[in-house]
Amino acid sequence: MADVVALEEPPPKRAKVESPPSTANVASTFTKPSKDQAPNKSKAPTQPVTSNTDRDLEKEIKVGITEYVCPENSGFTGILKQRYTDFLVNEILPSGRVLHLKNLGDNGKTEKGNVEQKLSVSKQASNVEQNGAAVEEPPTSITQVDIESKTEQNGSKVQEKPSSARQDEAAEAEEEVKNDQDDDAAPQVSDEDLETLHSLFGEKTSSDIIGLVKAINKHPGRKARDFKPVISAPITDKDERTNAHVSLRRIFPDKIESVTEQDQCIRIRALPPRDSGRKRKRDYDDDRRGGQRGYGKLSWEELGGEYLHFTLYKENKDTMEVVGYLGSQTKVGARGFQFAGTKDRRGVTVQRVSVKRQTAQRMAHIGRTLRQSYIGDFEHHHQGLELGDLAGNEFLITLRNCHFENEGGLDSTQRVQLAKDVVSKAVKDFSEKGFINYYGLQRFGSFATSTDTVGVKLLQNNLRGAIADILLYTDTALAAANSTDIDTAILVSQDDKARAKALDIWETTKNGREALRILPRKFSAEHNIIQHLSKKGRGKDWQGALYQIPRNLRLMYVHAYQSLVWNVVAGKRWTRFGNKVVEGDLVLVHEHEAKENGISKGKADDVDQDGDVVINPADEDSAFREKDGFERARALSKEEAESGKYCVFDIVLPLPGFDVEYPPNEIGEFYKELMKSERGGGLDPHDMRRSWKELSLSGGYRKLLARPLKELSFEVKEYTNDHEQFVETDIDKLMKKKPKGQKEGGEPEVEAEKGSNGDVEMKEGDREAEIQKKLAIILKLQLGTSQYATMALRELMKAGGVKIYQPEFIGGR
Numbered sequence: 001m002a003d004v005v006a007l008e009e010p011p012p013k014r015a016k017v018e019s020p021p022s023t024a025n026v027a028s029t030f031t032k033p034s035k036d037q038a039p040n041k042s043k044a045p046t047q048p049v050t051s052n053t054d055r056d057l058e059k060e061i062k063v064g065i066t067e068y069v070c071p072e073n074s075g076f077t078g079i080l081k082q083r084y085t086d087f088l089v090n091e092i093l094p095s096g097r098v099l100h101l102k103n104l105g106d107n108g109k110t111e112k113g114n115v116e117q118k119l120s121v122s123k124q125a126s127n128v129e130q131n132g133a134a135v136e137e138p139p140t141s142i143t144q145v146d147i148e149s150k151t152e153q154n155g156s157k158v159q160e161k162p163s164s165a166r167q168d169e170a171a172e173a174e175e176e177v178k179n180d181q182d183d184d185a186a187p188q189v190s191d192e193d194l195e196t197l198h199s200l201f202g203e204k205t206s207s208d209i210i211g212l213v214k215a216i217n218k219h220p221g222r223k224a225r226d227f228k229p230v231i232s233a234p235i236t237d238k239d240e241r242t243n244a245h246v247s248l249r250r251i252f253p254d255k256i257e258s259v260t261e262q263d264q265c266i267r268i269r270a271l272p273p274r275d276s277g278r279k280r281k282r283d284y285d286d287d288r289r290g291g292q293r294g295y296g297k298l299s300w301e302e303l304g305g306e307y308l309h310f311t312l313y314k315e316n317k318d319t320m321e322v323v324g325y326l327g328s329q330t331k332v333g334a335r336g337f338q339f340a341g342t343k344d345r346r347g348v349t350v351q352r353v354s355v356k357r358q359t360a361q362r363m364a365h366i367g368r369t370l371r372q373s374y375i376g377d378f379e380h381h382h383q384g385l386e387l388g389d390l391a392g393n394e395f396l397i398t399l400r401n402c403h404f405e406n407e408g409g410l411d412s413t414q415r416v417q418l419a420k421d422v423v424s425k426a427v428k429d430f431s432e433k434g435f436i437n438y439y440g441l442q443r444f445g446s447f448a449t450s451t452d453t454v455g456v457k458l459l460q461n462n463l464r465g466a467i468a469d470i471l472l473y474t475d476t477a478l479a480a481a482n483s484t485d486i487d488t489a490i491l492v493s494q495d496d497k498a499r500a501k502a503l504d505i506w507e508t509t510k511n512g513r514e515a516l517r518i519l520p521r522k523f524s525a526e527h528n529i530i531q532h533l534s535k536k537g538r539g540k541d542w543q544g545a546l547y548q549i550p551r552n553l554r555l556m557y558v559h560a561y562q563s564l565v566w567n568v569v570a571g572k573r574w575t576r577f578g579n580k581v582v583e584g585d586l587v588l589v590h591e592h593e594a595k596e597n598g599i600s601k602g603k604a605d606d607v608d609q610d611g612d613v614v615i616n617p618a619d620e621d622s623a624f625r626e627k628d629g630f631e632r633a634r635a636l637s638k639e640e641a642e643s644g645k646y647c648v649f650d651i652v653l654p655l656p657g658f659d660v661e662y663p664p665n666e667i668g669e670f671y672k673e674l675m676k677s678e679r680g681g682g683l684d685p686h687d688m689r690r691s692w693k694e695l696s697l698s699g700g701y702r703k704l705l706a707r708p709l710k711e712l713s714f715e716v717k718e719y720t721n722d723h724e725q726f727v728e729t730d731i732d733k734l735m736k737k738k739p740k741g742q743k744e745g746g747e748p749e750v751e752a753e754k755g756s757n758g759d760v761e762m763k764e765g766d767r768e769a770e771i772q773k774k775l776a777i778i779l780k781l782q783l784g785t786s787q788y789a790t791m792a793l794r795e796l797m798k799a800g801g802v803k804i805y806q807p808e809f810i811g812g813r
Contacts, residue, residue, distance in 0.1 A: 657699015
């Protein structure tokens with residue numbers, strides 16, 4: 001199952017990577033074929049029926065995941081993600097604050113009724129979460145609130161008039177209002193709205209505004225310029241001005257428009273109904289073209305910036321699935337949205353997202369149509385989010401049906417104590433000693449051929465072989481597609497059956513139209529390759545076919561190869577030297593400048609040598625920003641390694657590339673040995689440039705060991721109901737709803753029989769139920785960016801401990 005991992009450069013998901021990655025017995029031993037060689041057939045060998053745990057262990061070994069920091073600790077087993085509420089992930093912002101969804105809607109107030117309606121849909125979805133079914137949320141309407149700007153309809157700026165001219169205009173407006181005081185065209189304004197106007201503008205200006213609207217109603221045929229505008233007193237508070245504009249449009253819809261002048265006064269003028277529709281369309285079109293905000297709306301600068309940031313809460317959905325929907329509704333596409341890292345499907349995740357030139361009101365409206373997802377906490381900023389703009393992720397993980405060594409024969413109380421002892425020791429060592437920072441299994445895909453195998457063929461320039469591997473399928477999936485019998489030992493999903501059948505048709509007949517008719521569109525890489533190769537004259541245009549795959553997917557293949565090499569080298573480094581710092585180990589230059597120079601980095605001077613004040617540039621304007629896009633590493637000398645200034649958590653290992661340093665010791669030599677071997681594809685670590693530019697890997701660095709940002713905490717729970725929820729999600733907290741089956745404090749509710757002392761009376765069969773109680777371990781941990789939660793759990797639980805729940809049929813991959 002794809003794990004939640006906030007990557008600085010996250011590997012984009014392949015079409016079906018959301019499903020468990022442990023379902024194929026994949027060989028990652030590479031061959032070195034000739035440049036244009038391809039496999040004779042596109043079918044992978046039929047795999048024997050083995051447990052999911054065995055397949056995971058086998059694949060871990062094949063992608064270099066072999067070592068533990070504390071192998072002597074006792075392990076335990078448990079089921080991960082049996083319910084998607086068992087895996088809660090909240091981003092940790094750069095400030096260190098854990099992100100939580102606080103408010104829904106655009107006004108900072110919880111829309112309780114709307115959320116309760118969506119929660120009922122989510123509840124239905126959770127009951128059938130194994131097949132991912134969900135009920136469509138009917139869209140609800142919302143008034144799109146116009147916001148102010150500084151530009152006229154024709155794009156020209158409103159000219160600032162001298163104070164005397166303003167006085168003349170106000171006097172003329174007052175005179176016209178007086179002439180219309182006895183007319184029947186007075187607008188209907190409630191006492192509450194009238195009080196709002198008085199609080200914003202004062203009684204005099206409020207009366208003038210009502211008089212202006214009365215004049216508009218009395219003379220509907222006049223042009224807007226025939227009505228004298230009303231000029232308010234200056235309003236210096238931005239939020240108060242925004243509230244004034246919003247209130248005017250709500251109380252007098254399609255009658256007036258307002259704009260903030262340069263002296264912070266608000267000009268209120270007529271907007272005849274016959275022009276309002278065309279005007280709004282022009283404003284909308286201007287926004288889509290990236291132009292200025294329309295007349296009568298706040299400028300992006302006054303809102304706080306062009307980028308709208310908001311919190312996205314989702315349940316059992318991919319990040320790109322939700323972002324794709326939002327992009328289709330806003331007409332900016334998925335690329336118009338930015339986020340710090342992708343999040344897993346099977347879980348409840350909370351993250352920040354940004355989009356350019358959208359209002360909170362519009363996004364809140366669209367958010368009401370989301371299923372099993374919510375957006376809120378809107379803020380405008382001058383910059384959008386970038387990958388890696390987070391400190392890490394906080395995980396709240398529930399492991400169900402946990403078992404421990406030597407638990408046989410123990411009663412319930414003894415099992416709980418054993419669990420606490422084992423987990424307490426594992427958590428203590430984990431917090432202090434960390435874990436090997438392996439790339440997790442999800443980095444290597446979930447199909448018949450792992451993504452690193454495709455990557456090595458691309459780096460070998462064997463493009464035909466890479467395509468053949470992408471189009472690989474198993475005999476098991478094809479047999480299931482062609483059979484009417486159901487094999488209860490291996491169940492294959494309908495999508496995987498259709499994929500195998502479509503790829504078999506393409507391999508045997510080259511009938512692209514028929515293959516594409518059967519192939520589900522979710523398999524985008526396979527679809528685009530077949531579509532390209534089936535066109536006349538393109539049957540052997542391998543590079544052209546690969547170009548049809550989205551760029552992020554193409555890069556995923558070669559990045560997976562880098563990850564494989566890094567994993568194998570990390571295991572070698574740990575088994576050879578352990579936690580000892582040795583000569584030739586690499587450390588990041590920017591992290592240890594003070595140690596290198598022998599001085600500490602002080603605060604920038606406030607005054608120069610002459611006593612004049614020094615004005616330092618803001619971070620975004622500085623030419624010497626600390627966060628540089630390029631990391632540099634250097635090797636430690638023997639004296640530095642033995643100085644005690646560096647520890648094992650400082651050591652980095654390079655990802656293969658043309659712009660990295662390799663350790664000048666035996667680990668550096670191991671890079672050459674590994675990559676030149678059959679397993680490494682016969683490649684040279686010092687020759688990573690390719691004629692196809694995007695396959696030229698510059699490389700990077702990754703810490704050998706990782707440790708949590710703060711010490712772990714855990715709880716041991718007993719339960720009998722597999723559907724019991726042990727933790728609260730942000731929506732539960734927001735709606736003040738407690739998970740079903742729990743009382744305050746998170747303890748399971750037990751209905752007591754009425755007795756003299758109020759205790760639960762044991763009935764016949766209760767003792768058997770007591771024996772059948774299961775144990776759940778609830779872990780709370782914080783990990784930094786680019787660290788895999790599954791690798792952290794692996795260190796805690798040891799080999800075979802993590803049993804990822806299988807919600808779908810995946811046997812045929």
